[in-house]
Amino acid sequence: MKILDPRIVREDFPILHRKINGHKLVYLDNAATSQKPKQVIDSIKYFYENINANPLRSVHTLAEKATEVYMDSRKKIAEFLNAEQDEIVFVRNATEAINLVSFSFPFKPGDRVATSYIEHHSNLLPWLELKAAGIKVDVVGVDGNSELDMAYYSKPRKDLRLVAVSQESNVTGTINNVKEIAKDVHKNGSYILIDAAQSAPHMEIDVKDIDADFLVMSGHKMLAPFGIGVLYIKNSVQPIMKPYLRGGEMIKSVKLDKITYESPPQMFEAGTQNISGAYAYGVAVDYLKRIGMRTIQNYEKGITRYLYNEARKIEGIKIYSGKSRQYGSIFSFNVDGLHSHDVAYFLNKKGIAIRSGFHCAQPFIEDKLHIEGTARASTYFYNTKEEIDIFLSELKSIVRKYGRR
Numbered sequence: 280m281k282i283l284d285p286r287i288v289r290e291d292f293p294i295l296h297r298k299i300n301g302h303k304l305v306y307l308d309n310a311a312t313s314q315k316p317k318q319v320i321d322s323i324k325y326f327y328e329n330i331n332a333n334p335l336r337s338v339h340t341l342a343e344k345a346t347e348v349y350m351d352s353r354k355k356i357a358e359f360l361n362a363e364q365d366e367i368v369f370v371r372n373a374t375e376a377i378n379l380v381s382f383s384f385p386f387k388p389g390d391r392v393a394t395s396y397i398e399h400h401s402n403l404l405p406w407l408e409l410k411a412a413g414i415k416v417d418v419v420g421v422d423g424n425s426e427l428d429m430a431y432y433s434k435p436r437k438d439l440r441l442v443a444v445s446q447e448s449n450v451t452g453t454i455n456n457v458k459e460i461a462k463d464v465h466k467n468g469s470y471i472l473i474d475a476a477q478s479a480p481h482m483e484i485d486v487k488d489i490d491a492d493f494l495v496m497s498g499h500k501m502l503a504p505f506g507i508g509v510l511y512i513k514n515s516v517q518p519i520m521k522p523y524l525r526g527g528e529m530i531k532s533v534k535l536d537k538i539t540y541e542s543p544p545q546m547f548e549a550g551t552q553n554i555s556g557a558y559a560y561g562v563a564v565d566y567l568k569r570i571g572m573r574t575i576q577n578y579e580k581g582i583t584r585y586l587y588n589e590a591r592k593i594e595g596i597k598i599y600s601g602k603s604r605q606y607g608s609i610f611s612f613n614v615d616g617l618h619s620h621d622v623a624y625f626l627n628k629k630g631i632a633i634r635s636g637f638h639c640a641q642p643f644i645e646d647k648l649h650i651e652g653t654a655r656a657s658t659y660f661y662n663t664k665e666e667i668d669i670f671l672s673e674l675k676s677i678v679r680k681y682g683r684r
C-alpha cells in the first residue's frame with residue numbers, strides 16, 4: 280500500500296494555505312464539506328471555457344462533448360462503486376437522493392419502513408413523513424456505544440419493505456456493518472438503502488459486495504463541488520420505481536394521452552442537470568482513486584487514533600464518539616460547562632474550523648445522548664498530525680480558561 284504524505288497533497292488545496300483570524304487555517308469540518316483540490320476547481324473553469332453546452336439534446340460539437348464528459352463521469356463514478364453505468368443517477372446531493380427513493384418506491388398503506396436513531400435528518404424525515412400515507416415507520420435503536428440494535432434487522436417482518444441506514448454516522452463516526460444488515464434485509468424480502476454520505480469520502484465501497492439496493496452520496500463531501508450527488512439504484516430494482524420529477528430529458532415519447540418514460544438513469548434525471556458539477560465530480564473521483572481509498576482510510580485511521588489517544592487524556596471534556604467497534608474520522612465532544620457553539624467560537628478565533636450543534640440529528644442528540652449538541656472535529660486525508668496537535672493544544676487552553684473546574 281502507498282504511504283500518504285499530507286504535506287504533498289495539501290499543495291493541491293489552495294484554501295488550506297489561507298489564514299483565518301491571523302492564524303493558519305486548521306480545517307476540521309470535513310464531515311460538513313470537504314475542501315476542493317485545484318484539479319477540481321480548474322475543471323469547472325475548463326468546462327465553462329471549453330465545453331459548455333446542454334448535453335443529450337443538440338447535435339453540435341459542444342453539445343456532443345458535454346454529453347461525452349457527462350457520460351464519462353457517470354462511468355467513473357460507477358467504477359468507483361463497482362456499479363454499472365446505468366445504475367448511477369445524478370442528483371443534487373444525498374438529501375435529494377433519499378427523498379427521490381421515498382417518493383418513487385412503490386409503498387402501499389400498511390407497509391413498514393425502518394430508519395434508525397443514528398441517522399442524519401436527511402435519512403429520517405423523508406421516512407417519518409410517510410406516516411401520513413399510512414406507512415408504519417420503525418426507528419431502530421442504538422445502545423450506549425452508538426451501536427445499532429442489529430437484532431431488529433435479523434427478525435423477519437412480513438410488512439417491512441425498506442430499511443434505510445447510514446454506513447457512517449455524522450455524529451459519532453460509528454461505522455455500521457451494512458453488508459450484514461443487507462443480508463438480513465434481503466432474507467426478509469425487503470430492500471435496503473445505504474446512506475454513504477459520510478463513508479464514501481473515506482473508504483472503498485463495493486455496492487455488489489454489500490448487495491445494496493440503493494446507495495446515496497454527496498459530491499461536496501468528497502472533493503467535488505456543491506450541488507452534485509449520486510443515487511445508485513441496483514438494476515434489478517429499477518423496474519419497480521416510478522419517476523420522481525417529470526419534464527424534459529426523461530421521456531422516450533410524449534402523446535397527449537400517453538407518456539413513455541426513458542429507462543433509468545435518464546428516467547430520474549428530469550430537466551437540465553448540473554453538468555459542470557457532474558464533470559467535476561468525475562475529476563474528484565479520479566483524484567481520490569489516484570491516491571487510493573485504502574491509502575486514504577489507512578492514513579486517516581492513524582491520525583484519528585492519535586487524536587483519540589491524546590484527547591482521552593484531557594480532563595474536563597466528554598467524548599461522545601469513538602465508542603463503537605468501528606468508527607471513522609469524527610470526534611464529537613463537549614467541554615464541561617460550555618455550550619458546543621462557544622467551543623467552536625473560541626477555536627475559530629485561533630483559525631480552527633469545527634462544527635457545533637445538533638449536526639442535523641436532533642432526536643439522536645436529544646433522546647439518546649441527552650444533550651443540546653456536540654462540538655465535532657472531523658478530519659480528511661489532507662489533515663496533518665501537526666494540525667491535530669494545534670487543535671488539542673487550543674482545546675486544552677479552552678478547558679483551562681473557560682471550562683468547569
Ligand SMILES: Cc1ncc(COP(=O)(O)O)c(C=O)c1O
Nearest residue numbers: 372373374399401449476477497
Ligand atoms: C450521514 C449524512 N447523510 C446525509 C447527509 C446530507 O447530505 P447533503 O446535505 O449533502 O444532502 C449528511 C450531511 O451532513 C450526512 O452526514
